[in-house]
Amino acid sequence: MEYIYAALLLHKAGQKVEEANVKKVLEAAGVKVEDAKIKALVASLAGVNIDEAMKKAAAAPAAVAAPAAGAAPEEKKEDKKKTAEDEKKSEEQAAAGLSALFG
Secondary structure, three states: OHHHHHHHHHHHOOOOOOHHHHHHHHHHOOOOOOHHHHHHHHHHHOOOOHHHHHHHHHHHHHHHHHHHHOOOOOOOHHHHHHHHHHHHHHHHHHHHHHHHHHO
8 A cells, every 4th residue: 555655645746656756755654665566556557647546536435325325215126236236346346456556
């Protein structure tokens, strides 16, 4: 998680998210640096608009929670089951993406 935080910190500070900069931030924080993880992080962020990704991530929990809060009492159990399955798949996909970063 420290690697992602370092990338976000660099982005917020207006610095390039590149291997040398991420390594400097991590070392300054006292983190034992693994070059392979830094390379994977920088490679996975290549071409990613971090601001746009953060907006989507911030909006996603609100979009998921809104239908559940406003669900009608006569809603079918099957619809609830599909929603739960979709949410589980989404969580699994997110976890798979993160595991690719940290091996």
